[in-house]
Amino acid sequence: MSVERTLHHFPLDPASRQVRLVLGEKRLPFTDVQVRYWERPKELTALNPSGLTPVLVETRGEAQLVLCESRAILDHLEESAPEPALLGREPAERAEARRLLQWFDRKFEFEAGGYILHEKMEKRLLGLGAPELANLRQGREGLKNHLFYIDKLLQDREWLAGKRLSLADFAAAAHLSVIDYFGDVPWADFPAVKTWYMKLKSRPCFRPLLLDRWPGLTPAKQYDDLDF
Structure with a gap:
């Protein structure tokens, strides 16, 4: 019996992006429903009481399975x-x-990620005013520390967890891709990380993410460039 999948997600949510990447990599078709999770729509909270994205609904005939949030x-x-x-x-x-x-x-x-995305994305969505520079500085400093760590892993491995592409790569790419949407990843300072990200960015499963746009949130010019 065939499975119909519906993914309730927010395009610029790293957790939602992880699931979208994996669905694409496994070539599992799905219908996507974009939700404004911060407004706590009744349709979303009826599926997931936490009100968080993503939520995947699988339907087989009359049976329905509701899976809430990325790890599940x-x-x-x-x-x-x-x-x-x-x-x-x-x-x-x-x-x-x-x-x-x-x-x-x-x-x-x-x-x-939490610092950068709160200041650059969530504040705009919620109408909370301009970004606080101190929080952005802290987030960017934390980002550099993590990029150093990713670079160190890639010195000894082809992919983050070892010899093969894994969920770890998709998790890292999902988080970094949203920050890259706002132009805050210093790729030039981390060439090994940039090369790894370019390999992921060129995969077919990544293409839908590069088309993401949200009203009022314009992506950086290199965001959808495969040769950035």
Whole structure:
């Protein structure tokens, strides 16, 4: 029986982007529904009481499965559509991919992405006024620290978790891509990271992200350039 998938997401949400990338990499078709999560629409909170994106709804005939937020969705997709395998084929790579998923969704978000995206994106969406420069400085400094760490990983590995492309790469790229939308990633200072990101950016699953636009939030000029 065929599966119909509907993804409720916000285009500039890193968690939503992780799921979109994985759906694209696994070539799983889906219908996307863009939601303004900060307005807590009833349709979204009925699916996920936390009011957060993403939410994936899978329908098989009369049966419906509602999966809330990125980790639950990614685990489910890896189990239900195991090819290509994106957690690694060896225990060490799977463990490292899981560690880095946690790293980017918690540590990176707390120390870098959260500051930048709150000041540059969420304040505009919520009408909270101009960005605070001190918060932007702190976020940018945190971003540089994380880019140094990513660069260090890539010195010894082809991909972040090891020899193969994994969920760790998609998590990192999802977070960085939203920051890149606003032009805040200093790619020139981290050539190894830039090369890694260019490889990801050139994959078919990444193309829909490069088309993302949101009213009032104009992307940086290099955002959709594959040879930036």
